[in-house]
Amino acid sequence: MTDATQTPQSTPKTRFAKFWDSDFAWSFRHSPVAVIASLVVVVLVLAAIFAPLIAPYNPFDPATLNLMNGFTPPGTPNAFTQETFLLGTDDQGRDVFSTILYGLRISLFVGTAAVLLAMIIGVILGLVAAYFGGWIETFIMRVADVQLTFPAILVAMLIFGIAKGVTPPEYRNEMAIYVLIIAIALSDWVQFARVVRGAALVEKNKEYVQAARLIGRGSFPIMFRHILPNVLSPVLVIATISLALAIIAEATLSFLGVGAPPTQPSLGTLIRIGQGFLFSGEWWILFFPACTLLALALSVNLLGDWLRDALNPKLR
């Protein structure tokens, strides 16, 4: 009887304990860098998700802005309106703290969506190339090679430019974010395709794949049900590092003025606006968004590094 009552409680415990005792979790617990980095990421992601609840102002609603609040230094009352802002205001009187939270949303959304899209494209193309070989492989991988010779940011700008030309002007601002995602994804898929192809080339000659082939499974089930799970760990590593790169790419594009529209600033747009006031002493407009971008990109990158080490059997 006592056994029966304990079982339902102990099952999740054992599962958690199993995870807690696993090599993966052990390596996490014993890497202070990974713990701190993931903490930073979690805090920033939560801040972005709950931005509307945390932020004292809505910087995307122009009706709430008061131009007279412009250029208020952090923590000091404005000369005209006597309002105080935690991290100061920008040239339009937008609260920098609120704008960072909302900008973080855009940066994280664009980064994550772009990496997911790049991953889907890259994984499918890489698997197809490795599995079928022949001219399909040659074609896909040569396209990838050609694209690798261009800097990713140039490819993204090219795609962005074309998209701006073909979208009707009345939808341009609404589409800007999605175009940005597609542009970054299309400039980033090559990494995934090459890694997946490399790993899949090794896997496809292993016995379990041959066994699956023998019992008559089709090409696509073998690719996605059998090979894919075994090549996922390097993909995970690349996805994490790509996330940092995608966030930076979005910031770069927005900094160059081709990304997010000025009325919906992402972190890159904020840095671009702030850069104009570097010489005149309004340092906070640039400093805080730049710090946030730095913390985000660095933490994600460190997590990716740790993940690579943790998932690499040779380093264990």
Place this chain on the structure above:
Amino acid sequence: MTLRSSAIGLALLIAGAAQAEEFKWASTTDPQTMDPHAVNSAPVLGFLNNVYEGLVRRGKDMRVEPALAVSWEPIGDGDGWRFNLREGVTFHDGSEFNAQDVLFSYERASGEAADTRSWFAPVSAVNVVDDYTVDFMMTAPNPLFPSSIANWMIMDQGWAEANEAAVPDKETGNFATLNANGTGAFQVTAREPGLRTVLEPFDGWWDTAEHNISSAEFTPIQNPATAVAALLSGDVGMINPVPIQDVSRLQGSDDVEVIQGIEARVIMLGFNHEADALKYTDDAGKPNPFQDARVRQAIAQAVNVDAILATIMRGNAEAASQLVSPAMSGYSRAHADRPTYDVEAAKALLAEAGYGDGFSFGLKCPNDRYLNDEAVCQAVVSMLAQIGITAELDAMPVRNYWPELREDNYDMYLLGWSPGTFDAEHPVRFLVATPNEEKKLGSWNFGGFSNARVDELLPMIQSELDADKRQAMLDEVTGIIQDEHVYVPMYVQPLVWGTRSNVDLTQRPDNFFLLRWVTIN
């Protein structure tokens, strides 16, 4: 030995470089073209004033002085003007300047493809009397004509025809877009659009050179912070403009100087008067609210110009009540008041016009043409949001901006206007008169505003010789423009240049920077 001789060679090279006064300057906007008749905009005309010349030119104090014409006198009783041309003037390629070039340049600059067409609206015919005398016949007496053509530049007929550039082409461009052959103090030796343009003094210039430049290089630097950094580090000798926010910092530096003045340029908001429907946002296709003067007035009252001046312009600009600044002749003192900033009144006007629930539309704005243009547009967006109107801002570089406006791709737009004649008649002719290809009127009246009384008064203003009567008519026109809220004039743009302290130059109120007045100490 070799080491020593190369060291001497190096020393000589350095000494040589120091003597030859190389000058570099930077501005936000690259002149779109080297063709003086293709685009009528200040960056183009200001730049080309170094290369090309007109029959008359403006001096340091904006006064009209002889250039390619030595003198001019009226013909008969206001029938026209006779210009006596300067002899012995050569173009940069060595060919001689004569009356045929004047006639050719008139035809080129007043043709259908030219952007400078409306300058010649009062001209009925141009007659070559002899090689150095040209008569300009007028449709009506026009006392201001000689001073109105200071930016009309003379091009060599033989050169233009030999290079198939006899007609300006602002869309695709031709030989004259990238090359120049004027009579001015400087010739273009290298032109890389958007990157750099190199000018060198023209040895055969007819006038005595006041400058000591051996070569000058222009670089467009779109980012204001980069331009300031370039000036502070000495990479460039002059920047135009200095970002307003950096004025006080630069004033504190010993290496650079800030030269400030009030420019003739009035920054305003324009509307699409002609279109029956809105073109942008979710309201695209709905009836155009800007056809209603009450809506336009609501916008004029919703824009808090004082706030823009206090924050974005940091107190360096003056509010504007009409299309010209008080320093221009013909300014209407009777209409010196702006619409008051009053959110409640603006809301009431919108409700009265049937737009109590607001609407949304597209606002076009340049981002490299006027001081803080994009920031001003963003501020306008948030001010309009406070009366319930949603403006969707699309900011772009000027090279895309003018074509967008010409194709009517806007609901509302930002425009800056500097009257080339320094007279209040100028903006009426370009911005308010009903667009008319044949009469060469209203060529920058993108919105297509039309008012019969303005069209009736304009030719009378142009030919009126009595100053008081002329001013009375200008007052009436200004009154109509204000009552109709054809435009929303916001402020007179300040003129802020930055130079290295060893550079002496002259700042003209039309924001033209002329190399022939530059000396490097």
